[in-house]
Amino acid sequence: MAPDRLLRYLQIKVHHLIQDHDWDSIHVVGGYDREAVISAHEKTGKLFNFERPTADVQGRDLIVKAFPGADYVHHYALIIATYLSMTGKPADTVTYELPDPTLSRDAVGKLDLELDGDLVIVGWGLAHLVPPDGVWNHGHGYAWQHTEIHGRRVVYLGFLHSIWGDVAGRVVTRLAELGAREVVYVGKVGALNPDIEPNTRLATGNTSLVGGGFVTWPDFFSDFATAQAGVHTGVHVTSPSILLENRDWLTEHAEHAFVDPEIGPMGVAARDAGIEFGYLHVISNNLARHYPADLSNERHSDVVRRRTVLIRQIQDIIANRLAAQPI
Structure with a gap:
């Protein structure tokens, strides 16, 4: 940047x-x-x-x-x-x-929901994903609502504070303890491929480089998301801070696809808990090439408009995945 x-x-x-x-x-x-x-x-x-x-x-x-x-x-x-x-x-x-x-x-343990094999969708853009008549129920630093999609109970969960890095992994662990069977994380991710323009494509996958080793988890989307138009896939890199992602870092990780702090810890937590995890993210910035849109101007009207279109695509992909999944 x-x-x-x-x-x-x-x-x-x-x-x-x-x-x-x-x-x-x-x-x-x-x-x-x-x-x-x-x-x-x-x-x-x-x-x-x-x-x-x-x-x-x-x-x-x-x-x-x-x-x-x-x-x-x-x-x-x-x-x-x-x-x-x-x-x-x-x-x-x-x-x-x-x-x-x-x-x-203990801080994450304040999350308290009644779950019974539900799919929990957590993260960013939830206001665009929930039903228009949905009502948010508030807890300690979080809010949730639920609906049914193709016969499956789905819980939308958002946090008022950031669930950065390892906190996101603890959230998945806690959701599994509460009875979630699947967790989907919707958010924003940085691209390491210079050809991907921000806010034009989605990212997904089931492998992350975490602490120098590769971690793979049971993927909620399987091959379903990658088969959709405009969805890019590849190996994700877990990084605790964008301020550590300098030129040397980029050279070291250039062969991988995406970077963010949360996906790796969430995948590890899901694997360890024996539940499915999937991510479907807007590619919000590009570390390998300069583009007009980056993390410094996320509130620009054109950025917001493009991301709204992508969130609608995320909504459709999740719904279609549930329609294709046996209850």
């Missing part, structure tokens, strides 16, 4: 107290605390994934509280340090502390 676009991406994410004030230290920790100072840069007009890390002022020091996932705490600390460096401020004021796994597990 070009420097000006990277800075714009960071400005959208960084807490206003960091952009507006100087601090002796900034310490990022795991903690879901909506009683702390909420960022003025949280997105408005969204049902899900609008909450950003909050902050506690302690004199000249700032404690930043991110939802307790190891990948998210690390990623947000990188966001802050990179922003400070790009704006001429000392980045060495930033430190972070990875949350204890028990804290992460």
